Amino acid sequence: MLAEDLDTPFLMLDLDGLEDNLDRYQRYFDQHGIGLRPHIKTHKCLAVAHMQMSRGAIGITCQKLGEAEVMVAGGVDGDVLIPFNIIGKQKLDRLMSLTRIARRVTVAVDSEYTARGLSEAAKAAEAELGVIIELGMGGRCGVETAAGAAELAAVVDSLPGVELRGIMAMPSPPGSRPFFQETLALMDKSGLPHPIVSGGSTPGAFEAHEIPELTEYRAGEYPVGGAKHLQNGTHTLAQCALRVVMTVVSRPTETRAILDGGSKSLSACTMDADGRSIMGHIVEYPAANFNGASEEHGHVDVSACAAKPKIGGRVQVLPVHPCPTVNEHDEIVAVRQGRVEAIWPVHARGRIR
Ligand SMILES: Cc1ncc(COP(=O)(O)O)c(C=O)c1O
Numbered sequence: 435m436l437a438e439d440l441d442t443p444f445l446m447l448d449l450d451g452l453e454d455n456l457d458r459y460q461r462y463f464d465q466h467g468i469g470l471r472p473h474i475k476t477h478k479c480l481a482v483a484h485m486q487m488s489r490g491a492i493g494i495t496c497q498k499l500g501e502a503e504v505m506v507a508g509g510v511d512g513d514v515l516i517p518f519n520i521i522g523k524q525k526l527d528r529l530m531s532l533t534r535i536a537r538r539v540t541v542a543v544d545s546e547y548t549a550r551g552l553s554e555a556a557k558a559a560e561a562e563l564g565v566i567i568e569l570g571m572g573g574r575c576g577v578e579t580a581a582g583a584a585e586l587a588a589v590v591d592s593l594p595g596v597e598l599r600g601i602m603a604m605p606s607p608p609g610s611r612p613f614f615q616e617t618l619a620l621m622d623k624s625g626l627p628h629p630i631v632s633g634g635s636t637p638g639a640f641e642a643h644e645i646p647e648l649t650e651y652r653a654g655e656y657p658v659g660g661a662k663h664l665q666n667g668t669h670t671l672a673q674c675a676l677r678v679v680m681t682v683v684s685r686p687t688e689t690r691a692i693l694d695g696g697s698k699s700l701s702a703c704t705m706d707a708d709g710r711s712i713m714g715h716i717v718e719y720p721a722a723n724f725n726g727a728s729e730e731h732g733h734v735d736v737s738a739c740a741a742k743p744k745i746g747g748r749v750q751v752l753p754v755h756p757c758p759t760v761n762e763h764d765e766i767v768a769v770r771q772g773r774v775e776a777i778w779p780v781h782a783r784g785r786i787r
Pocket residue numbers: 473476495497517604634635636637652653654655656
């Protein structure tokens with residue numbers, strides 16, 4: 435079957451681009467002796483996770499417990515890191531069940547509250563559970579001082595049922611090295627173990643070696659790229675492997691084209707491109723400005739395009755943020771040189787708990 439025979443909109447993954455990305459990032463981390471622990475929240479798909487593992491990934495990162503359950507049940511080698519504060523009886527019960535089927539489970543904490551909850555649950559369930567301390571980089575979760583992180587590490591180390599395994603940060607630009615170093619020095623002083631020192635995020639992936647303390651790295655978007663990665667230069671157009679294929683359904687004015695995919699195909703994420711706010715990059719019409727969307731319509735200003743799209747024509751759109759885009763779709767169409775090689779379910783779609 436050819437991709438052009440499929441109805442639109444659909445989510446297409448170019449296998450040549452995907453494999454190129456999987457290989458080049460794995461090669462970099464192998465060269466630097468840093469474990470690659472892919473974050474599966476980007477693709478949520480067992481097939482891609484298995485491809486990552488078979489290339490040498492040390493395990494997986496799952497933002498949510500529900501994603502981890504899907505991946506482990508799907509046979510992805512279960513060394514799982516969940517970099518999320520797991521709170522409440524419902525989730526703690528599920529986490530304990532996960533520890534029985536996964537090879538190894540580690541979760542991140544940034545408070546004594548979370549750590550004590552994990553400890554009580556693991557002790558009662560006689561489970562084996564690792565804990566790492568999240569360092570706060572100022573934007574989201576995490577302990578924001580080295581002293582505070584080392585203090586929390588000491589608490590975790592003293593708790594029954596859990597094993598202190600180290601620290602993590604998100605993101606981890608080279609400038610964050612002193613924070614890692616200071617925390618590790620304080621932990622060393624107190625004899626606290628830290629076999630895991632985990633950095634993360636695709637944009638800074640090729641700078642990971644500038645923090646030699648890192649033992650592993652969590653990258654999510656690297657297999658597929660997107661409009662932001664094209665802009666940043668980490669991915670060429672061919673390496674931006676994930677595209678939403680859409681049809682031009684209306685040309686209401688000389689300057690406007692309407693596509694059959696809007697925020698429910700692409701997500702509502704926007705980015706700045708040369709002072710414009712865009713929702714996607716149209717491969718066939720790079721000068722077009724995908725400047726808005728309703729749920730099922732993509733709104734494109736084509737005034738800067740020399741040749742303008744026609745009704746019935748198809749386009750490939752690079753999403754601004756691939757992760758929520760994937761979560762809008764039931765299936766990923768895996769394509770090589772225009773031929774459909776597989777149609778994969780987005781297995782962990784919607785697993786937000
Ligand atoms: C904790 C954590 N680690 C790693 C990543 C991966 O970052 P990226 O999607 O830039 O590869 C994310 C992304 O949200 C994250 O939240």
